[in-house]
Amino acid sequence: MTPAEILEALTEVRDPEIPVLNIVEMGIVRDVRLEGDTVHVDITPTYTGCPAMRTIEAAIVQTLQARGFQQVVVHKVFREPWTTDWMTDEAREKLRAYGIAPPPPRADEAPELIPLPFSVARGPAVPCPFCGSEQTRQTSAFGATACKALFFCEACQQPFEYFKAI
Amino acid sequence: MNLETLDDALRPALFEYLLRLGDDALILGHRLSEWCGHGPYLEEDIALANLALDCLGHAEALLTLAGEVEGQGRTADDLAFLRDAYDFRNVQLVELPRGDFAFTIVRQFLYATYACLLYKALQQSAFEPLAGIAAKAHKEMQYHLRHSSEWMRCLGDGTEESHRRAQSALDELWMYTGELFEVDDTLRTLTEARIAPDMATLQPKWREQVETVLREATLTVPEDPPYMATGGRHGHHTEHLGHLLAEMQFLQRAYPGAQW
Numbered sequence: 001m002t003p004a005e006i007l008e009a010l011t012e013v014r015d016p017e018i019p020v021l022n023i024v025e026m027g028i029v030r031d032v033r034l035e036g037d038t039v040h041v042d043i044t045p046t047y048t049g050c051p052a053m054r055t056i057e058a059a060i061v062q063t064l065q066a067r068g069f070q071q072v073v074v075h076k077v078f079r080e081p082w083t084t085d086w087m088t089d090e091a092r093e094k095l096r097a098y099g100i101a102p103p104p105p106r107a108d109e110a111p112e113l114i115p116l117p118f119s120v121a122r123g124p125a126v127p128c129p130f131c132g133s134e135q136t137r138q139t140s141a142f143g144a145t146a147c148k149a150l151f152f153c154e155a156c157q158q159p160f161e162y163f164k165a166i
Numbered sequence: 167m168n169l170e171t172l173d174d175a176l177r178p179a180l181f182e183y184l185l186r187l188g189d190d191a192l193i194l195g196h197r198l199s200e201w202c203g204h205g206p207y208l209e210e211d212i213a214l215a216n217l218a219l220d221c222l223g224h225a226e227a228l229l230t231l232a233g234e235v236e237g238q239g240r241t242a243d244d245l246a247f248l249r250d251a252y253d254f255r256n257v258q259l260v261e262l263p264r265g266d267f268a269f270t271i272v273r274q275f276l277y278a279t280y281a282c283l284l285y286k287a288l289q290q291s292a293f294e295p296l297a298g299i300a301a302k303a304h305k306e307m308q309y310h311l312r313h314s315s316e317w318m319r320c321l322g323d324g325t326e327e328s329h330r331r332a333q334s335a336l337d338e339l340w341m342y343t344g345e346l347f348e349v350d351d352t353l354r355t356l357t358e359a360r361i362a363p364d365m366a367t368l369q370p371k372w373r374e375q376v377e378t379v380l381r382e383a384t385l386t387v388p389e390d391p392p393y394m395a396t397g398g399r400h401g402h403h404t405e406h407l408g409h410l411l412a413e414m415q416f417l418q419r420a421y422p423g424a425q426w
Contacts, residue, residue, distance in 0.1 A: 049223025079298035140209035
C-alpha cells in the first residue's frame with residue numbers, strides 16, 4: 001500500500017463525537033509515512049484536552065492492522081496547531097446537514113480574542129443549520145464538546161450547536 | 167532545538183520549568199473540575215468543565231514533555247499522580263480552594279491574562295516541542311480569557327452583591343499574583359537560552375490588561391500588599407494543595423496502575 005492508499009483507508013476512522021465526519025476530512029491526519037513494515041501516522045488534536053483523541057488513536061491502529069500492517073505508530077503533533085480552516089468544504093456541508101453550524105473560514109487577519117466587550121469581539125452571524133436564518137444568538141460559548149458552542153435560532157426557535165472557528 | 171539536540175546542561179532547568187507550567191495547568195484544571203455539577207446554571211456548568219478539560223489537556227502535553235526531558239521514563243500520569251505536595255511546582259494562586267463563583271472567576275481572569283501572554287511569548291521558544299504546545303494552548307486560553315473577562319464585567323458592574331463578592335475575591339487574590347512573574351536561576355538560565363521569555367517584559371502588559379478590564383468592571387485595583395505570597399515554584403505550598411492531592415491522587419495511590 002502507498003501512503004495515499006493508507007490515507008484513503010483512514011477515511012474509515014470517524015470522529016466518535018461527530019460520526020458524520022472522518023478524521024482525514026477534519027484535517028486531523030497530518031502525515032502518513034511508511035518505514036519498512038511500520039506505518040507512522042501523525043495526528044494533531046483539535047483541542048489538547050479532547051477525550052476523543054484516545055479513541056481515534058486506537059481506531060487508527062485497529063483499521064491499519066486490519067489491512068495487514070502489524071506495526072502502527074501514532075504520533076501526536078502540535079505544530080502547526082489545528083485550525084478549522086483545514087476542514088474540507090465537503091466536511092462543512094456534512095456538519096450542516098447533521099444539524100451543526102459549520103465554522104466559517106477564519107478571516108486572514110482575524111483579530112486576536114482580546115478582552116473587549118463580547119458584542120464587539122464576536123464574529124460574523126452564524127446561520128441556523130436548519131432554516132438558514134441569521135437571526136441567531138449564542139447561548140453559551142461552550143457546548144457538549146470542546147469544539148462546539150451553543151446557539152439558538154430566533155426564526156425557527158431551535159437550539160443548535162456551532163462548530164467554533166479556531 | 168528539540169529533544170535530540172537539547173544541551174544536557176539545560177535538562178534540569180527545563181524539566182523544572184515544564185513542571186511549573188504543567189502543574190499550574192493541572193492544579194487549576196482540578197479546581198475548575200470541582201464545579202462540575204455545581205455551576206450556577208447549566209451552561210456555566212458546562213463552560214467550567216470545558217475550561218477544566220483544556221487545562222488538563224495542557225497539563226498532559228506539558229508533563230509528558232517534562233518526563234521526556236527528564237529521561238527517567240516517567241509519564242504524565244506518573245508525574246501527576248505519584249508526586250507529593252513538595253514536588254509540585256505550581257503557583258499558590260491555582261491551589262487555593264475554589265471559593266464562591268466570583269472567586270473562581272477572578273482567579274480565572276488573573277490567570278488567563280497571564281497564560282495568554284506567556285503562551286504567546288513561548289511560541290518563539292527555542293525549544294521546538296514547547297513552542298508547539300504553546301501555539302495550541304494559546305488558542306485555547308484566549309477563550310478562557312474572553313469567558314472570564316465577560317464575567318468580570320457582569321459581576322463587577324452587576325448587582326451590589328456581585329460587585330462586593332468580586333471585589334472581595336480580587337482583594338484576597340492580589341497577593342498571590344506576584345509569584346506568576348518571579349524570576350530565579352532556573353528561569354534566568356532558560357531565558358538566556360531563549361527557551362523561556364523574559365518575565366519582566368510580560369508583567370507590565372499583564373498589569374495593563376488586567377487594569378483595563380477591572381476599570382470596565384467598575385472594580386478597584388488593589389494596592390500592592392506589603393507581602394506577596396511566594397514559594398510554590400520551590401515546593402512550598404499552602405495547606406490546601408495536600409488536600410487537593412489527597413482527592414486527585416487517591417485512586418492511583420490506593421490501586422497502583424489501575425486503569426479503566
